[in-house]
Amino acid sequence: MVRSVVRTDSGRRPLRDQLIEQIRQEGPMPFEEFQAIALYDPEDGFFGSGKLRSTKEGDFLTSPEVSPLFGETLAKFVDRIFSSPSEGRGPGEERTGGDGGRCGAGAAGGGHILVEVGAGSGSLLRPLLASLEHPVDAWAVEASVAARAALGEILPGQDIVSSLDEIPAPFSGVIIANELLDNLPVSIAVRKGETWEERWVGVEDGRLVPVPHPARPEVTAWANRFGLPCPEGGRVEVQLAASEWLRRALDALVWGAVVVVDYGETAEKLEHRRAEGTLRTYRAHHLGPDPLAEPGETDITADVNFSALLAVAEAAGASAEMHRQDEFLASLGLADRVRGLREQELALARDGDPMERLKVRSDRTNAETLMHPRGLGDFRVLIAHK
Numbered sequence: 001m002v003r004s005v006v007r008t009d010s011g012r013r014p015l016r017d018q019l020i021e022q023i024r025q026e027g028p029m030p031f032e033e034f035q036a037i038a039l040y041d042p043e044d045g046f047f048g049s050g051k052l053r054s055t056k057e058g059d060f061l062t063s064p065e066v067s068p069l070f071g072e073t074l075a076k077f078v079d080r081i082f083s084s085p086s087e088g089r090g091p092g093e094e095r096t097g098g099d100g101g102r103c104g105a106g107a108a109g110g111g112h113i114l115v116e117v118g119a120g121s122g123s124l125l126r127p128l129l130a131s132l133e134h135p136v137d138a139w140a141v142e143a144s145v146a147a148r149a150a151l152g153e154i155l156p157g158q159d160i161v162s163s164l165d166e167i168p169a170p171f172s173g174v175i176i177a178n179e180l181l182d183n184l185p186v187s188i189a190v191r192k193g194e195t196w197e198e199r200w201v202g203v204e205d206g207r208l209v210p211v212p213h214p215a216r217p218e219v220t221a222w223a224n225r226f227g228l229p230c231p232e233g234g235r236v237e238v239q240l241a242a243s244e245w246l247r248r249a250l251d252a253l254v255w256g257a258v259v260v261v262d263y264g265e266t267a268e269k270l271e272h273r274r275a276e277g278t279l280r281t282y283r284a285h286h287l288g289p290d291p292l293a294e295p296g297e298t299d300i301t302a303d304v305n306f307s308a309l310l311a312v313a314e315a316a317g318a319s320a321e322m323h324r325q326d327e328f329l330a331s332l333g334l335a336d337r338v339r340g341l342r343e344q345e346l347a348l349a350r351d352g353d354p355m356e357r358l359k360v361r362s363d364r365t366n367a368e369t370l371m372h373p374r375g376l377g378d379f380r381v382l383i384a385h386k
């Protein structure tokens with residue numbers, strides 16, 4: 001459920017002012033509640049306010065906006081999953097549910113479902129679907145009303161919903177989340193001696209400010225498991241919402257895979273970042289201000305703790321693997337595709353249309369960006385098989 005700020009009048013005021021009023025009336029709120037409102041409020045949230053954020057003219061770019069080859073390459077992985085003999089069905093067999101009927105949404109379209117959660121501009125799903133060899137029933141999940149409207153034009157005839165829960169389950173298929181989990185709300189835990197203290201959001205001198213609050217049991221348990229060691233005063237983003245999202249995604253599957261692509265690391269490799277934490281904001285392709293300064297105007301994000309996700313997969317009985325994005329895409333043939341583009345570019349340089357050469361060069365450099373070892377190539381790809 002998308003949280004909304006409590007509005008006491010019909011006037012249009014900055015979200016910051018509305019939050020200040022609500023906190024003055026109700027007291028400090030947990031940071032994850034503040035973040036949920038700041039990002040997803042249906043009227044004034046960063047993603048809910050009607051603007052498409054992931055574009056060259058917007059606030060940030062993800063891999064699918066950099067190059068359609070990201071979606072085309074990912075299609076090869078999806079085809080591999082749907083070609084796997086481990087699906088457990090013989091030719092012509094239908095998977096059945098406990099009532100003997102056809103099982104969930106996967107009963108149509110050859111029994112395969114493809115879901116992208118956080119479909120945004122459709123820049124991943126469109127080239128992916130165009131490149132698939134297997135027939136699928138495709139669903140786009142997007143919380144933003146504006147983005148759903150745009151998706152309806154970009155992907156006519158596709159099912160577009162606001163929540164994964166709206167897709168009939170369980171089903172056989174693949175669920176993809178590209179740069180979604182880094183935006184799911186987090187709690188902030190600060191190390192105090194042998195325990196933890198949360199940072200909630202309060203008001204002081206007309207400003208939103210962090211205020212100390214005793215750590216709730218679930219926050220303490222997560223931080224103890226995935227946030228140690230941590231120096232005195234160090235910060236940990238407690239990612240309960242991300243863990244819950246993966247649990248629900250795996251619960252929705254009878255058979256298939258959940259693919260999470262995002263920036264982050266395992267708990268051990270995040271240790272060096274715990275003095276200040278990884279929480280940050282983005283606006284207009286640059287690091288933005290303090291997350292409390294301009295709610296609704298900036299992206300609020302944190303590095304994904306993949307150790308927590310691996311633990312969820314294990315608890316769900318799924319087998320999980322993790323890769324760097326550059327290695328994952330190379331294993332699916334993108335490095336070969338880049339070499340082919342480079343050869344094509346050289347041939348055009350010798351005897352070809354200069355404009356065509358420029359296009360091929362652009363395609364090549366964009367594809368190389370997807371695998372840059374200090375950029376998008378350093379993202380992580382978690383695959384949980386069920």
